[in-house]
Amino acid sequence: MSSNVNNSDPKDAKLRADIDRSLRHPVMFFFTSGALWLFVAVLLGFLGSLKNHAPGVLADCSWFTTGRVQLAHTNILIYGWACQAAFGAIIWLMSRLTRKECKNAVLILVAGHIWNIAITVGLLGILWGGSTGISWMGFPTFVWPVLLLSYFLFAAGSIVQFMVREPGHVYISQWYLVAALIAFPWIFGSAHLFVFVFDGHPLMKAAVSEWYHGALTYLFFTPVGVACAYYLAPKVTGRPVYSYHLAMFGFWALMVIGPWAGMQKLLGAPIPKFLPFAGAAATILFLIPALTVAVNVLKTIFHEDNEMDVNQSPSLRFTIGGMVGMLLMGFCGLLLFTSGALRATQFSLTGYGYDILAIYGFFSLCAFGIIYFIVPRVTLREWLSKRFIKWHFYLSLYAIALIVIISMGGGYMQGIAQNAPDKPWTDAATRTEAYAVGTTLAWGFIALANFVFLCHLLLMWARLGRRSTHPTLIGGEHHAGSPHGPEGDLEKIQAANA
Amino acid sequence: MNFKTFVIGLAVAFGVPWVFALALPYAKMTSLEPVEFDEIQDERTGVYESKRVGRLDGAKHYAANGCASCHTQLIRPTYAGNEIHRKDWAGQPGDPANGVPDTRRETNPFDYDGEEFAFIGQTRIGPDLSNVAIRAEKAAAEMGISTEQWFLRRLYDPNEFFYETVCPPMTFMFKEVDAISAVDALPYEASEEGMAIVPKSQAESLVGYLLSLRKDEEIPANLDPRAKSAN
Numbered sequence: 001m002s003s004n005v006n007n008s009d010p011k012d013a014k015l016r017a018d019i020d021r022s023l024r025h026p027v028m029f030f031f032t033s034g035a036l037w038l039f040v041a042v043l044l045g046f047l048g049s050l051k052n053h054a055p056g057v058l059a060d061c062s063w064f065t066t067g068r069v070q071l072a073h074t075n076i077l078i079y080g081w082a083c084q085a086a087f088g089a090i091i092w093l094m095s096r097l098t099r100k101e102c103k104n105a106v107l108i109l110v111a112g113h114i115w116n117i118a119i120t121v122g123l124l125g126i127l128w129g130g131s132t133g134i135s136w137m138g139f140p141t142f143v144w145p146v147l148l149l150s151y152f153l154f155a156a157g158s159i160v161q162f163m164v165r166e167p168g169h170v171y172i173s174q175w176y177l178v179a180a181l182i183a184f185p186w187i188f189g190s191a192h193l194f195v196f197v198f199d200g201h202p203l204m205k206a207a208v209s210e211w212y213h214g215a216l217t218y219l220f221f222t223p224v225g226v227a228c229a230y231y232l233a234p235k236v237t238g239r240p241v242y243s244y245h246l247a248m249f250g251f252w253a254l255m256v257i258g259p260w261a262g263m264q265k266l267l268g269a270p271i272p273k274f275l276p277f278a279g280a281a282a283t284i285l286f287l288i289p290a291l292t293v294a295v296n297v298l299k300t301i302f303h304e305d306n307e308m309d310v311n312q313s314p315s316l317r318f319t320i321g322g323m324v325g326m327l328l329m330g331f332c333g334l335l336l337f338t339s340g341a342l343r344a345t346q347f348s349l350t351g352y353g354y355d356i357l358a359i360y361g362f363f364s365l366c367a368f369g370i371i372y373f374i375v376p377r378v379t380l381r382e383w384l385s386k387r388f389i390k391w392h393f394y395l396s397l398y399a400i401a402l403i404v405i406i407s408m409g410g411g412y413m414q415g416i417a418q419n420a421p422d423k424p425w426t427d428a429a430t431r432t433e434a435y436a437v438g439t440t441l442a443w444g445f446i447a448l449a450n451f452v453f454l455c456h457l458l459l460m461w462a463r464l465g466r467r468s469t470h471p472t473l474i475g476g477e478h479h480a481g482s483p484h485g486p487e488g489d490l491e492k493i494q495a496a497n498a
Numbered sequence: 499m500n501f502k503t504f505v506i507g508l509a510v511a512f513g514v515p516w517v518f519a520l521a522l523p524y525a526k527m528t529s530l531e532p533v534e535f536d537e538i539q540d541e542r543t544g545v546y547e548s549k550r551v552g553r554l555d556g557a558k559h560y561a562a563n564g565c566a567s568c569h570t571q572l573i574r575p576t577y578a579g580n581e582i583h584r585k586d587w588a589g590q591p592g593d594p595a596n597g598v599p600d601t602r603r604e605t606n607p608f609d610y611d612g613e614e615f616a617f618i619g620q621t622r623i624g625p626d627l628s629n630v631a632i633r634a635e636k637a638a639a640e641m642g643i644s645t646e647q648w649f650l651r652r653l654y655d656p657n658e659f660f661y662e663t664v665c666p667p668m669t670f671m672f673k674e675v676d677a678i679s680a681v682d683a684l685p686y687e688a689s690e691e692g693m694a695i696v697p698k699s700q701a702e703s704l705v706g707y708l709l710s711l712r713k714d715e716e717i718p719a720n721l722d723p724r725a726k727s728a729n
Binding site (some may be wrong): 051052053055059060061062065066067068069070071126129130131132133134135170175178179182183186190194195198199200201202203204205206207208209211219252255256259260263265266267268269270271272275278342343346347348349351352418419420421422425428429432 | 511516577624667669
């Protein structure tokens with residue numbers, strides 16, 4: 001552990017404490033309601049997957065018919081959990097990195113409530129039978145303007161914070177956060193206008209909805225996940241980021257490649273032919289920023305000085321997991337979206353598996369990392385149990401591994417069978433069945449993992465965490481240094497080691 | 499990197515794909531050029547207008563019940579997939595010896611006429627539905643019932659057609675009425691004596707939509723890359 005960082009400046013410590021206090025309610029609101037929705041989404045995912053091989057379950061109940069459950073599952077996972085986890089992380093990181101207290105906590109809370117009410121209404125709308133049927137835009141159409149409004153209400157504060165920051169160096173995480181803050185309304189707004197408001201060709205509407213799916217993944221969830229990783233790695237280990245130039249390169253590579261992805265879903269549809277190919281190319285090229293970021297973050301973390309942190313810090317554990325997830329996304333993209341493989345994977349389970357890998361295996365793990373870091377700071381209590389954290393981690397890992405093998409490998413096999421026109425169609429269906437069972441199992445793991453996480457978080461929210469100055473570490477002994485690594489500012493860590 | 503370069507950089511990175519992959523193709527597809535029949539190849543003239551029969555309002559039930567998460571509506575060209583060769587998915591293979599033309603064809607942009615959104619679909623857990631009405635017509639003829647009845651029964655009890663299918667039953671789209679006044683009753687046992695199972699209006703409009711899923715009308719050869727290359 002490098003301790004050459006001066007972290008005893010009382011003024012700094014007070015500022016950090018003030019920032020954390022000012023954010024306690026908004027941040028905890030987003031995280032806990034996000035975790036609640038995650039649990040709902042996971043249960044729906046379990047049910048939806050179960051119905052893929054056991055159709056008799058809840059078969060006669062209109063609210064839980066297979067198609068509706070699957071739509072509800074995806075949309076709750078995206079808007080209930082992933083977006084809210086991202087919002088919480090953005091607000092906190094923005095304040096900490098611009099060194100500004102949050103002045104509009106009430107407004108953010110109002111926005112958060114609007115968002116959650118809209119999601120609830122949207123969920124009921126889908127189950128009741130009012131869905132638009134579009135995979136990532138499944139809520140009834142009156143919901144999306146409300147979501148956008150709520151976004152503007154809370155995001156404005158973070159943007160303002162950034163604009164009035166003291167001049168000086170902008171940290172890597174901030175680039176990603178600002179990019180995500182700008183990208184979200186741009187992607188969300190234009191996609192919904194194109195699909196629901198303008199009077200376009202039905203095929204282009206489908207194409208835009210798939211572009212939205214890709215853009216939201218690569219330009220919103222990815223930057224936020226990466227921002228968390230770039231924040232935690234140097235913060236917890238007390239070492240500067242491995243390479244500033246790599247970071248810069250990775251950022252621009254993502255921003256240039258990301259907005260092209262998505263339309264590969266329409267390969268072979270009668271739309272301008274380059275669109276699906278551009279989409280497939282972008283999905284493959286995503287490997288470049290993924291590799292750059294992962295190498296940079298992992299190189300920062302894995303250093304002989306840091307062995308203790310790697311073994312002990314829950315935040316680092318999850319961040320490493322997230323980085324591996326992102327690498328897997330890159331490599332799977334390379335294997336499964338080249339034009340030869342795409343004909344098989346286009347309509348197989350692969351796409352779903354890739355989404356889960358992106359949302360759970362990469363983004364959510366990074367988000368868990370930052371949540372394990374932030375919550376003790378804003379509640380002034382430590383996590384209750386290292387065992388809970390470990391369960392959460394390992395169950396998540398098993399589940400992700402299962403889903404990746406099943407959906408990617410199985411999806412590919414399924415796609416091959418679908419494309420063998422002389423064999424009966426049931427061949428493809430039979431091949432799917434075993435994989436569907438596996439997916440259900442994986443959702444079972446994720447459900448358990450997140451039940452543990454949810455309980456843990458709710459206890460923390462109720463401020464029943466441990467009153468202690470020792471952080472909860474997963475690797476046994478407490479170490480002598482300060483909790484979670486030195487409490488200095490990232491800038492100082494960077495400067496001290498420059 | 500100062501803030502100004504940052505914002506300009508982002509605007510370019512986001513703006514270029516937005517214009518070229520989104521806005522321009524969108525505008526272009528919104529006003530499709532009408533396609534004309536070709537006198538030599540098609541042996542007729544005039545502008546092609548798709549004449550889809552069926553009830554397109556049923557698309558909303560297709561959407562809301564997530565049919566698109568398991569079913570696609572897209573026959574891809576052979577560079578992208580093989581479904582054109584799958585039996586009964588894209589039409590009938592021709593038999594040149596007996597003068598039977600090849601009616602198989604890829605999806606074209608006019609096939610979604612009248613719909614709000616093209617349900618290309620997410621996965622093919624179930625078969626492609628581009629031409630399901632043609633298959634249904636055949637299957638219904640074999641059973642000696644109307645195509646509409648076939649679809650209604652398929653929705654009410656998919657198990658009857660494919661044992662242990664994962665295609666979900668839409669029983670909630672049906673209701674029980676007094677057997678005497680029942681029209682279009684399904685041949686299934688109602689929960690009580692003297693009652694009969696009949697479709698609600700949603701089932702009827704969904705079936706109307708499914709009936710519109712057939713691509714067997716005559717189209718200009720210009721719209722069909724396969725026909726074009728064959729000539």
